[in-house]
Amino acid sequence: MKNLPITDIGVLNVFRRLEMIVLDYDLSAVINDTDFYETFCNTLREFGEKCISFNEFSKQLESDTLKNRIPRMIHEDYFWRRFRQSYISRHSFPRTGLREFLLLMRNLGIKIVVISGRETHPEYIWSDLRRHGIDELIDDVITMHTLPLLSLREEFLFDKTPLIEHAKRKYSVLGEFICIGDYVTDYYSCIKAGGVFIGIGSAARTSILKKAGVSFIAENFYEVLLRLWEAAFI
Secondary structure, three states, rough: OOOOOOOOHHHHHHHHHHEEEEEEEEEOEEHHHHHHHHHHHHHHOOOOOOOHHHHHHHHHHHHHHHHHOOOOOOHHHHHHHHHHHOOOOOEEEEEEEEHHHHHHHHHHOOOEEEHHHHHHHHHHHHHHHHHHHOHHHHHHEEHHHHHHHHHOOOOOOOOOOOHHHHHHHEEEEEEEEEEEEOOHHHHHHHHOOEEEEEEEOOHHHHHHHHHHHOEEOOOOOHHHHHHHHHOOOO
């Protein structure tokens, strides 16, 4: 952190352009591969399939080929909808630099909104944030559970655009905002809503984002600050 150029007054003046951070949760803000694995296996079992090993799961998660494990008689979208309706956190831990990043954003008066592709109630994420002691650094948590309550629809599976637009209206965001996420649907949603996207995650995961056209890539939240610097937000 000491090498990051974030103390210059001129830098902070430029940072005032940034009004909101849209933060994906699973595999982005927190690392929780085990939660993903348990939910994926439970969904497989729901459709009469056997679970796969964690090693096999990890390889397919990194290469974005988990869809190949979905039973052929089940529509892929339906499988993932069932998956996200039961996704909760039990084994998560914050990604490196998250707390420091959130503290800096809070001190600069920038709204931090977690927008998750889960379809479970936001309270599950709030509970996880409290467990990690960072709930007071988050302004809001919105999940796909909220879509029908707001009479909103996604154009494609895991399309967060309506929820991002909702957050913009709720917090009167008229200027710049950044989205941070680990998957291509996070990227597409952010661009559709008019934001700047920063991909975060392992080298294998972010290589998929690069192929999709993502310019700014980070492994942790210290690197996110560097990407913000490169994008002239700080």
